[in-house]
Amino acid sequence: MLENIFRHLPKVLKYVFLALTFSILVMFIQSAFAKKEYEIGAFLLLAVIAIAITYLTNLSIPLKFFLPGILFLSAFVIGPILYTVVMSTFQYQTGNYISKSQAIERVQMLGIAPDEANTTFDVVVGTYKNQFAILASDSLNKRYLISTTSERIDLASDLLTINENGVAIKSSDFSPATSDEIAGLDRQISTTRFKYDGDYFIMLEGSSVGAVARQVLNYKASEDKFINLVDGSQFVDNGRGNYANAGNPEDILQPGWRSPIWFSHYLDLVKDESVRSPLFTVFIWTVIFAFLTVLTQFALGLLVAIAMNKPIWGRRVYRSIFILPYAMPSIMSILIWGGMFNTEFGAINALLGTDIAWFQNATFARVAVIMVNLWLGFPYFYLITSGAMQAIPSELSEAAAIDGASPRQIFARITLPLLLKIVTPLLIASFAFNFNNFNLIYLLTGGGPRNELDGQIAGATDILISYTYKIAFGSNIQDLGLASAISVIIFIIIASISLYGVRKSKVLDSFS
Amino acid sequence: MQKKLIAKGLASTLVLALVAGLNIVPAQAADKELVVWADETRGPNLTKVFAAKGDWVSGYKITVKSFSSFDALKDAVDKATDLTGPDIIVGANDWVPTGAKNGKLAPITLPASVKARFTANNFFDLSYKGSLYGVPLDINNVAMVYNEELVKNAPKTLGEMVNYYKANKDKKKLAAGLCIAGGGTSWGAHSVLSALGGAAYRMKNGAVDSSKAPIDPADLAKNIKTYLLDANGKSNGFFPATDTGCKDNYLDGKVPFAIIGNWEWQDYMGRGFQMNLMPVPGVKAGSYGTMFGSVSGAMLTSYAAKRGVEAGAKDLLINFFASTAGATAYQSIELRPPAEKGAQSKVEFTAQQNFGKAASKAGIPQIGAILNGTTGSKSYWDLLPAFWTAVLVNGRDPLTEATKMNNYFVKNITAGVKDL
Numbered sequence: 001m002l003e004n005i006f007r008h009l010p011k012v013l014k015y016v017f018l019a020l021t022f023s024i025l026v027m028f029i030q031s032a033f034a035k036k037e038y039e040i041g042a043f044l045l046l047a048v049i050a051i052a053i054t055y056l057t058n059l060s061i062p063l064k065f066f067l068p069g070i071l072f073l074s075a076f077v078i079g080p081i082l083y084t085v086v087m088s089t090f091q092y093q094t095g096n097y098i099s100k101s102q103a104i105e106r107v108q109m110l111g112i113a114p115d116e117a118n119t120t121f122d123v124v125v126g127t128y129k130n131q132f133a134i135l136a137s138d139s140l141n142k143r144y145l146i147s148t149t150s151e152r153i154d155l156a157s158d159l160l161t162i163n164e165n166g167v168a169i170k171s172s173d174f175s176p177a178t179s180d181e182i183a184g185l186d187r188q189i190s191t192t193r194f195k196y197d198g199d200y201f202i203m204l205e206g207s208s209v210g211a212v213a214r215q216v217l218n219y220k221a222s223e224d225k226f227i228n229l230v231d232g233s234q235f236v237d238n239g240r241g242n243y244a245n246a247g248n249p250e251d252i253l254q255p256g257w258r259s260p261i262w263f264s265h266y267l268d269l270v271k272d273e274s275v276r277s278p279l280f281t282v283f284i285w286t287v288i289f290a291f292l293t294v295l296t297q298f299a300l301g302l303l304v305a306i307a308m309n310k311p312i313w314g315r316r317v318y319r320s321i322f323i324l325p326y327a328m329p330s331i332m333s334i335l336i337w338g339g340m341f342n343t344e345f346g347a348i349n350a351l352l353g354t355d356i357a358w359f360q361n362a363t364f365a366r367v368a369v370i371m372v373n374l375w376l377g378f379p380y381f382y383l384i385t386s387g388a389m390q391a392i393p394s395e396l397s398e399a400a401a402i403d404g405a406s407p408r409q410i411f412a413r414i415t416l417p418l419l420l421k422i423v424t425p426l427l428i429a430s431f432a433f434n435f436n437n438f439n440l441i442y443l444l445t446g447g448g449p450r451n452e453l454d455g456q457i458a459g460a461t462d463i464l465i466s467y468t469y470k471i472a473f474g475s476n477i478q479d480l481g482l483a484s485a486i487s488v489i490i491f492i493i494i495a496s497i498s499l500y501g502v503r504k505s506k507v508l509d510s511f512s
Numbered sequence: 513m514q515k516k517l518i519a520k521g522l523a524s525t526l527v528l529a530l531v532a533g534l535n536i537v538p539a540q541a542a543d544k545e546l547v548v549w550a551d552e553t554r555g556p557n558l559t560k561v562f563a564a565k566g567d568w569v570s571g572y573k574i575t576v577k578s579f580s581s582f583d584a585l586k587d588a589v590d591k592a593t594d595l596t597g598p599d600i601i602v603g604a605n606d607w608v609p610t611g612a613k614n615g616k617l618a619p620i621t622l623p624a625s626v627k628a629r630f631t632a633n634n635f636f637d638l639s640y641k642g643s644l645y646g647v648p649l650d651i652n653n654v655a656m657v658y659n660e661e662l663v664k665n666a667p668k669t670l671g672e673m674v675n676y677y678k679a680n681k682d683k684k685k686l687a688a689g690l691c692i693a694g695g696g697t698s699w700g701a702h703s704v705l706s707a708l709g710g711a712a713y714r715m716k717n718g719a720v721d722s723s724k725a726p727i728d729p730a731d732l733a734k735n736i737k738t739y740l741l742d743a744n745g746k747s748n749g750f751f752p753a754t755d756t757g758c759k760d761n762y763l764d765g766k767v768p769f770a771i772i773g774n775w776e777w778q779d780y781m782g783r784g785f786q787m788n789l790m791p792v793p794g795v796k797a798g799s800y801g802t803m804f805g806s807v808s809g810a811m812l813t814s815y816a817a818k819r820g821v822e823a824g825a826k827d828l829l830i831n832f833f834a835s836t837a838g839a840t841a842y843q844s845i846e847l848r849p850p851a852e853k854g855a856q857s858k859v860e861f862t863a864q865q866n867f868g869k870a871a872s873k874a875g876i877p878q879i880g881a882i883l884n885g886t887t888g889s890k891s892y893w894d895l896l897p898a899f900w901t902a903v904l905v906n907g908r909d910p911l912t913e914a915t916k917m918n919n920y921f922v923k924n925i926t927a928g929v930k931d932l
């Protein structure tokens with residue numbers, strides 16, 4: 001009996017685990033479909049099927065090990081990349097967030113204009129001869145009327161019950177709705193247009209206020225255009241997610257919608273001077289920043305490693321101290337450095353006895369960025385080069401020394417070349433990392449300084465990723481489509497560098 | 513045996529999955545519920561007010577969702593969809609142009625009787641392209657405070673303030689003469705720009721005066737050279753280009769004049785400072801630098817219509833947020849200066865009243881459609897700090913920089929007035 005239980009226990013546990021996994025996933029699927037997130041729902045559904053087939057059959061044993069990784073890779077790496085690529089082909093910016101059908105609905109809603117006098121009424125909602133109606137009062141001018149969707153009946157005040165504010169609350173043939181009924185009629189109250197005069201109607205603003213208005217913009221579905229009923233102007237789909245005035249393309253209706261514009265953003269990166277010029281400047285600085293960072297971090301790390309390679313007194317203490325910047329959370333270090341570089345109160349100006357505006361001057365800001373990154377990154381290279389130097393056979397140096405080579409020659413001709421051979425893939429990886437070092441730039445300088453008065457769009461220390469962030473989220477006009485296109489370019493650059501690094505390190509060779 | 517076991521396992525798995533799935537699906541909101549989103553201070557206070565009296569709109573239950581910070585609220589608003597969005601958002605005025613462009617906000621027409629409860633200027637910020645998107649809630653403005661320990665009498669001109677600073681800079685170890693403690697070097701510093709003769713835009717008879725440029729570059733440059741720069745064209749230290757440390761310096765008695773926000777007066781009074789509030793004096797006696805008066809608003813969303821509660825949401829805006837009773841009940845806890853006139857008259861704090869007096873002397877509406885800039889231009893929010901940096905830090909020629917800034921301002925006014 002006990003033996004049977006133990007024999008089946010792994011299977012029982014497996015099914016319990018699978019059942020729980022399915023329960024959670026089914027919950028997410030239902031939630032996703034309920035929120036109309038069909039892509040997420042469909043992915044989760046496929047994941048459930050894949051999990052069921054993989055773990056409830058013996059179709060493929062290796063897949064049992066790979067499936068979780070494949071699913072997570074798909075959800076958190078491949079999915080976002082594909083989404084970014086797709087979004088880069090859309091006009092997706094402030095004013096163009098919603099779908100076309102939603103935009104049409106909202107333009108219609110906004111295409112209403114009040115009458116010149118901005119006439120409003122106090123209203124009571126109810127029924128008149130079994131029709132949905134309002135009893136409207138203009139208490140100032142002592143005008144009273146009942147209006148349904150099809151007729152308006154002007155009333156004399158002596159036929160009405162009027163409250164202390166001059167608002168009619170009762171009339172014969174008119175039955176006011178109770179407050180509970182009003183709550184139930186909300187949608188009707190918001191959408192019904194009550195007869196007023198000619199094109200004008202009374203629309204309700206809540207349940208007790210009516211405003212006189214008329215429809216100015218009308219959507220003609222058969223021709224997919226809006227027509228201004230007052231001046232006759234026509235607004236047609238401009239192919240970039242807005243209805244634009246046929247006679248004046250600059251005059252667009254808002255809101256617009258997310259519209260496919262295919263490769264327009266990529267073409268803008270090349271053709272549009274206002275996009276290309278700052279992007280090119282930022283790209284050049286990004287390369288310089290990443291290169292200088294790697295160079296200075298490696299140089300200082302190596303220098304310290306060489307120094308610490310000698311048997312000096314207190315070496316262990318020094319080693320611990322040198323690793324401290326690496327051990328500290330970088331966000332904290334960056335913020336502290338930011339304070340130290342403050343012009344008025346910073347420790348650096350106080351120590352130097354200067355009043356350098358570190359973050360207001362482009363050159364100083366760039367120097368500050370490199371310095372802070374040097375502080376943050378040199379311990380890493382210190383650790384790497386220390387380890388790598390241990391791997392270089394000491395016989396080589398000894399043989400060279402016997403042959404009469406000076407320590408400098410030994411370092412330049414033996415140690416450094418061998419060291420570079422070992423650490424080159426890491427230098428490449430570090431370059432790729434710093435190419436995207438968003439935290440440092442965002443927290444230290446915010447990409448600045450940027451002289452708005454000179455028309456600068458990108459800041460002096462902006463790197464591609466911080467510049468992309470600004471385009472996507474950093475201003476009043478958030479251009480997520482353009483930011484996606486730049487992100488795709490960054491991805492291609494980083495992927496290429498990483499691939500080169502992987503090849504250089506011959507990591508893939510071990511799999512072949 | 514193996515197949516049976518798998519079949520049983522599958523069956524039990526699916527049953528369990530369905531049962532769990534059905535049970536754990538989040539409950540849908542009640543049909544007639546009005547959902548209000550607010551930040552970490554306004555949210556809990558609104559919850560308290562609605563808990564004390566919840567029948568502002570009969571037949572609807574009012575639910576307030578509080579966010580951990582203003583940024584968290586903004587983030588949630590940005591990500592809101594038809595299915596997840598609220599019916600009313602209590603937020604910043606400058607969300608209106610973006611919210612309207614993105615179709616997240618819905619217009620509301622207020623009757624004249626309700627509009628009369630507010631100053632006409634209050635509606636500028638909550639409007640976009642002729643439509644109003646909410647009701648004003650509380651007023652945000654700045655004013656200049658002076659330290660009575662250092663300066664005995666209220667200054668009459670900017671020159672008087674500069675002279676005091678120059679005479680006492682070393683003797684009293686002053687860190688600056690006038691600095692921005694509240695509102696930043698763009699929003700809070702408009703009164704300084706204006707005291708020196710410039711402006712983001714000028715108002716005439718309650719409307720934006722687009723007939724002439726907001727800045728006379730030669731005049732502004734002359735005043736900057738006279739009051740803010742030394743003989744070598746470098747900053748004389750009277751007005752720093754940054755707001756860093758200003759509040760601490762004022763509280764430490766190292767700055768005689770500071771521009772502070774009406775949301776922070778308790779910090780100053782708590783340290784024993786009097787609220788000697790006034791607008792920044794201009795270069796001529798009797799003239800003052802104009803300062804922005806903006807409002808936070810309760811804004812109607814387009815999601816309310818989607819959820820079938822638009823009428824209820826509009827009723828809540830009119831019956832509660834735009835009413836004397838509602839504004840008084842709310843501001844008695846929130847302690848911000850109410851926008852509603854009836855509630856204003858019930859304000860008891862002298863500091864709030866003094867901010868109001870300063871604003872009535874030299875307040876101008878904050879018009880996001882102009883200040884936020886337009887495609888191909890720059891926003892006022894970026895331009896003015898850049899101007900201070902260029903002139904006071906980098907030593908650039910004030911005339912050249914003022915001319916550049918004026919050109920952008922003119923462009924923004926031309927584009928912005930079309931959106932009003």
